Amino acid sequence: MAPLVRALGAAARLIHTGQHYDDSLSGRFLAELGLPEPTLLAGVGGQTRAVQISVALAQLDAEFAARPPHAVVVQGDTNAALSGALAANARDIPLVHIEAGLRSHDRAMPEEHNRVLIDQLSDVLCAATEDNRANLAAESIPAERIAVTGNTVVEAVRDALPGPDERAALLAAHGLTPDAYVLATVHRPENTDDPAALRSCLTELAALAEQVPVLVPLHPRTRARAEAAGLEGLLAPLTLLPPIGYGEFLALARHAALLVSDSGGVQEEATVLGRPLVVVRRSTERPEAMAAGFADLVAPGPEVGRAARHRLAEGDAGLRRLARTPSPFGDARASQRIVALLTDLVADRAAGGAALPAAA
Known part of the structure; x- marks a missing residue:
């Protein structure tokens, strides 16, 4: 998410759920990637999956009630991402999912359940690849909610290497x-x-x-x-x-x-x-x-x-x-595409429109 946060600049507000709470695994990454100081939730790390989701959800709901964002962006398939998605949905805040459409088809994987739930809740689904788009279509998610953007990881790797x-x-x-x-x-x-x-x-x-x-x-x-x-x-x-x-x-x-x-x-x-x-x-x-x-x-x-x-x-x-083989995850322009989708989403929402993206 770092390239997207930087691209949004002052328009971005970063919330750190604390699911990864060890400073060596989390805090140093925030500093190294040049990210702004986040709002940090409490009591999430080290808990069971259900407790992580419920504790983060309660705090995110309070945050969104006190300072409603124009849109909520979640990435991936963590418990943190599901908490953000549920909190946005509960407050009727537009939800954008980065890395939408990933599927292992393995129900023994907790993240698989998180992915499916987040995608069903999302207003804009940023699929990294055409295969991801196909997975979403197979689950009857309307095509107008899906945009193939590539994955921001390509930019993140090039920036941080x-x-x-x-x-x-x-x-x-x-x-x-x-x-x-x-x-x-x-x-x-x-x-x-x-x-x-x-x-x-x-x-x-x-x-x-x-x-x-x-x-x-x-x-x-x-x-x-x-x-x-x-x-x-x-x-x-x-x-x-x-x-x-x-x-x-x-x-x-x-x-x-x-x-x-x-x-x-x-x-x-x-x-x-x-x-x-x-x-x-x-x-x-x-x-x-x-x-x-x-x-x-x-x-x-x-x-x-x-x-x-x-x-x-x-x-x-x-x-x-x-x-010699190009990455299948995109061309390092995913953040640009996602910023454009967010801009359109917020504008459409303000105008009372449907807030749906055009496929990229």
Whole structure:
């Protein structure tokens, strides 16, 4: 959302729900991305899903009653996004959903329920891709409410990626050679809450570390789960880093021979950076990354190691191929399109119109 917030300037008011409440995971990102000081909600982080939604919803309702916005913009599929959508709907405030139409078709994924609910509530649905538009059409959402804008992540990555000299200095500080290491992240509950799944993920990464350095910026949740399950021995072969800033992560990802992750955002970022990715999940809402040749989707287990070694074996030829492949998530103009949609939405609302976008 950073490119959109910056594009809106003084017209943007940022509300931080606190779902990601650790300063190393949240506060430093706000500063690094040059975002304005947000309104911060209280008591949301660290709660169960139902409590997160209800606590955030109550506070957002009070905020919107005291200072009604012209429109509410939510991004993605988090509990925070659903809370914002419900609060906007309850106050009859126009709702714009960024990344509308993502679908994994996996009902075991809480985010899937959030996505569907937010899209049904939204007045303007900003689909990143034509596939996302098709998903929305299949759910009988009127075409005039949908606009294909691309994804703001393309701009965010290009804006936040450090320059070549800074990247070279960072790699040197870590003792790394470009295109000769693996960068991995593991944080989703499906891979961390189940000790067997976590053991499987760490076993494959540890085995991969016998071939090539494996860097893991370790999420606090993952570290705690690994220690509780007695898996410290599998962490030993890995190069563990504390949670790192967005620019540092992008710099490390840009020169990694391979990314291994269960993150949704990394699936998009890898396509902008031109890096191969092994997605460690049962399902994904971003099949475009696979279709474009950037990513392989594998469930936790031995297939993770096989897919990783296959990608590493492609070497320079594989990296050159991906460098020539455009990201399926857009052309770095998504924020411009969304600002135009918001401008039209507010104008139409003020004039008593239907407040519906033209497809972009």
